[in-house]
Amino acid sequence: MRAIEITESGGPEVLEWHEVPDPPVGRGDVLIDVTASAVNRADVLQRQGFYNPPAGASPYPGLEVAGVVAEVGADVEQFKVGDQVCALLGGGGYAERVAVPWQQVMPVPDGLTPREAAGLPEAACTVWSNVFMVGRLRRGETLLVHGGASGIGTFAVQLAKALGSHVVATVGSAAKGERVRELGADEVINYREEDFAEKVQADVILDIMGAKYLPGNIRALRTGGRLVIIGLQGGRKGEIDLGAMLAKRISVHATTLRSRPVDEKGVIVRSVVDNVWPLVAAGAVRPVVYAEVPMADAAVAHRMLDSGEHVGKILLVR
Template identity: 45%
Template sequence: MPAMMRAIAIASPGGPEALVLEERPVPAPAPGEILVRVAAAGVNRLDILQRKGNYPVPPGASDLPGLEVAGTVAETGPGVSRWQVGDQVAVLMAGGGYAQYATVAESCALPVPEGLSMVEAAALPEATFTVWNNVFERGALREGETFLVHGGTSGIGMTAIQIAKARGARVIATAGSEEKLAACLGWGADHAVNYRTADFVAEVMAATEGKGADVILDMVGGDYTGRNLEAAAEEGRIVQIAFLKGSRVTADLRLLMTKRLILTGSTLRARSIAFKAKLAEAVEREVWPLIASGRLKPAVHATLPLEQAREAHELMETSSHMGKIILKVD
């Protein structure tokens, strides 16, 4: 094992220029942890929030950005039972992914699905864990229901479209260009709405013959919150996972009451290892078979070397990508 590794750190809160290449000591796995030699790391909007100083690092987590990686187990800590050196894993982590090596609780790692490259595997953890928890556990999406997902060409969006469709839901996605609408339809959406040129509330109502969407997954916030209440069906569930347009909202609570809606939300990074372990079991049981059957395929928009993390963040901030942006580390 080398003593030092290359890593991308945040020099101080700011723009992409805040990301700097550093030499860091290779971390040692604690009891119950594995040390992963990182092959590829996913880039997420939460990394951008952390870079800007708006997403605090949970206690005990690495200060380096990076919430998901794929790689090879390089070392195991005391008490590790599932993994051995040489195993290939896809990992959800609380931080530290933008580096050659990273430690993670063994219970937060899943096997790299057969037939996938490391780059493709690195596109899976954050999106699959988030979608399963929020759409199917919190939102309780069922077969035959209508599902509306905003940001259909994001990593979360493209994953949600595919899983929801595979489990028998009718899927409506929003996106901001004709090219992105085509991508949503290609991933399985039944209907795609250009939010720049059409009213998604009217489109959802028309597509559902006035019923509305049973489950809505929203990462936009702002004025979308009130419009989601309008677009929701009676007994609908609206799940908030981000707020790109702001967390302060104005909404008509009469709709919440008269439609008997549930408005909920969650974050994942700071949840306990025990919670993430239980979620990992559900993802491996319910989602990993969809990958094996070909019904869920990770979409990678761009792959850049670790040293170009700044360019990766700049690309994400243009919102022009369709699918995941991945940093290739090894």
């Protein structure tokens, strides 16, 4: 098969389309003929040499795919050859084929093609596990989403709104703000012009920035609020006001998805299928696709992501 290899750490130019060995299919694996994958911030970090795949994962970038089942391992009963599926990966999505533990495989939601579903697994599993399973967002509460125009952000806005929450999102431009409002955000805050902590009181915050936003996030939380940190774009280390946390009974959670054991990912995946896929099938939550780029031209897609101009997902298609 062919796949995108990272020839060395660096810019998008280090991504090259090469012939590589077919992936081995274990007894509990599903082999997927890939229709499309999607670009995530983690792929950029891996390209730059800052985020290696977990032990046992494919060395190729790509944390999600959709396509058609080509083969199943001897112990797999949940899927069969010919099924249209999408999957959450530890790596290997930028390829013509990928082998995935069956626990991380999902049916394509009703009403979508595999190509349309390719950008859903990482966003859906990240948002559902962090905002709802960890953050325990409830109907009527307020969610603050940082990076509301990103792939994660556009999904979080739609899902929280569909489940009855008041949604506030930070964005970097007026144009992005308008698009995020169209997706359901009740309020948008331009972080280049306004201090979000002065504008909102939230019950749950989904944060991709880390240290830079830590003081503001504590200020922006209501009593009993929950801060869930899933990214460190603003740094790894910061000071936290424990007095403010005590006074407001705030909890802070920091999570990753990629490195979790297969069984833990499987719990999240099954919960997404049960709770999120019906909303996707009903049209309440939809994929937001900024661009489709041939997989062999992954460097072009990475340049798009690096520019910061996109809204939603950039897909790699075959």
